[in-house]
Amino acid sequence: MTAPSRLRIGPVRRFTRNLVCPVDLLGRPLLLKYTREPSEARAEIRGHSQLASHYRVPTLHARVRVPGGYLLAYERLPGDTDSGLLLDLLNTDEPTHTLHAYMDQLTTTYREIILATAWSTNPAHVVRKLYWDRAAPGGRLDAYYAGADFAVADGLIDVPIARLDTYTLKINGRRHHLNWTATIRWLRSHFSAPEPVWAALTQGDPTDVNLAHPLAWFDHDTAGMNSILGEFANFLWYASALGGWLVPRYNPGAFADHPATFAHVPANTPEIRRADVDHTTSTIHIDYVPHLSAPRQAAVSAYWNQLARPVAGRLWPGADLANLLRPYLAMRIIGVYNLADLVPEDRLVLLARLTEAMSPAFDPTTYFLFLESPCPAR
Template identity: 65%
Template sequence: MGPLRRFTRNLVLPANLAGRPLLLKYTRHPGEAREEIRGHHSVRDHYRVPTLHAHLRVPGGRLLAYERLPIGRDHGLLLDLLNTDRPTPDLKRYLHDLTDHYRTVILDTARLTPPAQLVRKLYWDRAAPGGRLDHYYADADPFLTDGRAHLPLSRIRDHTLRINGTESHLDWAATLTRLKRHFGTGEPVWAALTQGDPTDLNLAHPPAWLDLDTAGPNSIAGEFANFLWYTTVLGGWLVPTHNPGAFTDHPATFAHLAANTPVVHRTRIDTTRRTLTVDYVPRLSQPRRTAAEIYWRRLVEPVAAALWPDTDLADILRPYIAMRILAVHHLGDLTPRERLVLVCRLADVMSPRFAPQSFFLTPEATCPVR
């Protein structure tokens, strides 16, 4: 048996049985195990997924025995193709293969689907009463600071935001209400069979899909928002910063952390003029930028042209990206600079001028000269 690993609330143990390499996954939550078994069954005919050899009850939970793919130290995942100084031909070939496969499956299985029939874990359940939005923010009022003044998010609507020279506004309470209302309707959405949580840790190289508890009929817009936000923000910056244990077998991630960590050059809260001025550079390594560009060009654009030909893609993606910003990490648990950057990104998303392509793909620009 290999070393025991912990990913989120699950324990993972590599093992060999009669010469067969296995990955044993233990979860204390029977409901999550059932979701994963169901998810595996729903997508196994559409995607390359590890064979699920067995699942059984064990003391305190359930154990799932998977085929173990050849994933090792700094190899075997999309993450490892991103942990380079420059985009490699392997990364580009991988993204072409990945997006070709996604485009085929998504367009073949796309259906207008009521939310009650979707995998709801990452969006609808988190926005529902008592869900993660309520759990994080119902009794909390995170604040922004410039080191001198504090600005609670409940009062940010009374301030003009000047972010990298562009003026905008953000109403914190109205944003939370808007998201809850959006995901509280029963209006059908375009959905397709996907893995549901397409992160660089959940996508193997050669292409295979791992971690299937959200697999099944998923919102297509949610799928896009998840991959793009994780690739451009979470995977290279916040997740390794706050959950370094998940990268024990992929330590090259930390060598590239600085290349994906935003730099805040200036923050000023003027309580008299009611302004918040922020100059910052998002920063994104070139391999991650390349991955997002290929994904956008070869998957998002053609699928959007087929399913939403007469609709502004900003309106389609906005609520999903906002949920990724607010309902993965609790803003109050982040450092002041991390919180500031995410609030700036949230203000961009909620702005009427929101342009998702430039939001994810615009080259880094220097902050305005002051």
């Protein structure tokens, strides 16, 4: 009889620039995370420590400096193929009782902790990675778009993005205008202003792959005092656009252990019905239908009604939540993926979504929940 193995190593997975690997060491299930950037590793360790007193997070057993970065050894929470994440509760045809119960627990936990830890502070004191750093000189907006010009949608609408302001955009029958250059300039200005922001202790990047089932929080390099509005925009945009559509399309390796995701991508992919330009009237016509699966609609609805609206009512009574969310949403739309790198159809939809978010008529209730069909009958 052979002795049981003292060490078992599972498959290595890549998430952005980090590598993770399940390991069983002396019967103890661990998750090893290799982070290349020492600064990110230090932020993760610090964020984990801050969250641990308020949220359920996996135990951090060890941290080791290794060539090129850090190796962090976490407690490995239960999970298997297509199980263990909020993502798996969304990868169904209809919302389940388990999903509804999960969203009740998630929103209750967030609501209590956000309101207990909220404070109005200078933006220098909040986690800056996902918003302020991306808008700063040399940040992601510069890396993606400084000096760049590209077509609105190659082969469909070949108007250069820099000239978009000279056209009227008729999106699903409604007239809009978008000045791309001015939008970038506005975002840089907004996230360089010193005005106080409401912040609270959160994980900062609440995606459906960073939220475990049963409820726990993974990935802590953006954890700490985060902009509450940034937290809201992040979850709402990820749940309604990135998680079910764009991330599976452009980073499929992240879902190697959750292959059911791919079967549901069609249910979350927008449908373009018209895309053309009339140069005689300087009008761009875009008709599209935003699709969102029933489980994702249920999750977004619960988050909006049970968390975003009640918290906003306490912290910004009487304020227009659409205006408050707009800069954070715009940054998520153009600051995650470089629009120029996307296929023309995806770029076109994102530009349409950006245009709608920048419109004075922007209404998060219909924008995220699709309570009415925005596409005219044809």
